[in-house]
Amino acid sequence: MSINSDTKRRKARNAPTVIVIEQHTLARTTIVRLLEHELAGWDFIDMVSIETLDSALGMDVRLIALDLAGRTLDSTSLNDDLDAIRERFPEASIALLSNTDDTFVASQALEMGIRGYFTTSIPLDVALAGMRLVLAGGVFYPHPLVASPSRSRAIIAPSGPADEPRKVISVNTDYLTIADFTPREADVLAELQCGHPNKVIAGKLNLSGHTVKMHLQHIMRKLQVQNRTEVVARLGQRAMADQDVRAN
Numbered sequence: 001m002s003i004n005s006d007t008k009r010r011k012a013r014n015a016p017t018v019i020v021i022e023q024h025t026l027a028r029t030t031i032v033r034l035l036e037h038e039l040a041g042w043d044f045i046d047m048v049s050i051e052t053l054d055s056a057l058g059m060d061v062r063l064i065a066l067d068l069a070g071r072t073l074d075s076t077s078l079n080d081d082l083d084a085i086r087e088r089f090p091e092a093s094i095a096l097l098s099n100t101d102d103t104f105v106a107s108q109a110l111e112m113g114i115r116g117y118f119t120t121s122i123p124l125d126v127a128l129a130g131m132r133l134v135l136a137g138g139v140f141y142p143h144p145l146v147a148s149p150s151r152s153r154a155i156i157a158p159s160g161p162a163d164e165p166r167k168v169i170s171v172n173t174d175y176l177t178i179a180d181f182t183p184r185e186a187d188v189l190a191e192l193q194c195g196h197p198n199k200v201i202a203g204k205l206n207l208s209g210h211t212v213k214m215h216l217q218h219i220m221r222k223l224q225v226q227n228r229t230e231v232v233a234r235l236g237q238r239a240m241a242d243q244d245v246r247a248n
Contacts, residue, residue, distance in 0.1 A: 014060060015041065015042060015059075016042050016043070016060050016062045016187075017042065017043040017044070017045060017059045017060055017062060018035060018039070018042060018043075018045075018061075018062060018063045018064075018135075019044075019045045019046075019047060019053075019056055019061060019063070019064045019065070019092075020035075020044065020046045020047070020065045021046075021047045021048070021049065021050060021064065021065065021067060021081075022046070022047075022048075022065075022067040022097060023048055023049065023067060023069060027067075027097075028047075028048075029046060031046075031065070031097075032044045032046045034128070038131075038132075038183065039135075039183040040183060041183065042183065043059065050066075050081050050085065053084060053085065053088055054088070056089075061089045061091075062092060062093065062135055063092060063093045063094075063095060063115075063116075063131070063134060063135055064085050064089060064092050064093070064095070065094075065095045065097055066094060066095070066096055066097065067096075067097045068096050068098040068099075070099070072105075073105060073108045073112065082094065082112075093115035093116070093134050093135070094113070094114055094115055094116075095114065095115055095116030095117070095118060095131075095134055095140075096114050096116070096117050098117065098118070098119050099119065099120045100119065101121055105117075106141045109141070110139060110141065114139075115134045115138075115139050116130055116131070116133075116134040116140045116141065117141035118131075118141075129181075132183075132186045133186075135186050135187075135190065136181070136186045136187075136190040137189075137190045181222065182218075184207075184215060185215050185218055185219050185222075188201055188205065188212060188215040188216060188219065189219055191204060192216070192219075192228060192231060192232065198212045198213060198216070216228060219231055
């Protein structure tokens, strides 16, 4: 019995993990249930606050979604939470969950290194697309001036060197196409953006070379490009400076 429990714990610690920190039970459990449905094979931990953050130490935490809870970005409480998260999980991306669509707040969040800014007003398919893009190494927040589901767009910035100026990308592709990346395709896309060849991707994701090639073909078809170089370039089209985005 104890052997089975230890095995389960080891498997959980090896699985890519998302932590959702939200004080409201309904919102927290709903987010987790949706992500469990979308990201098969991932582990999900929901917490009321960062007080239980240490329970996830040793796990492969890829993303931590933190409730803004009405706080301003310069509040001591929020910055203490962010410091605690970065200290324990320096490699994990951080997303904020917010009930405000304020453009300035979203821009501030990006400046602080937040990888995703999700508001309660965005459609479900957009939110799921944004989560996948963050997990694939991008930066996401909804365009504040285009709120309707039929016209939604996103602001995305692929990851790059820490000293490289951040570029913000306006992706006009239909959101349903972006959201259509499977969890495994998002994993492959993340490795591809890091410049890894197929053999390395296969080894890191425990896939065969044929399976990696198949995922890449699906990604290229969905992005309407011809090769792996164009995949990354496709996500970098229509680049704009941060100040231009804020001016819009």
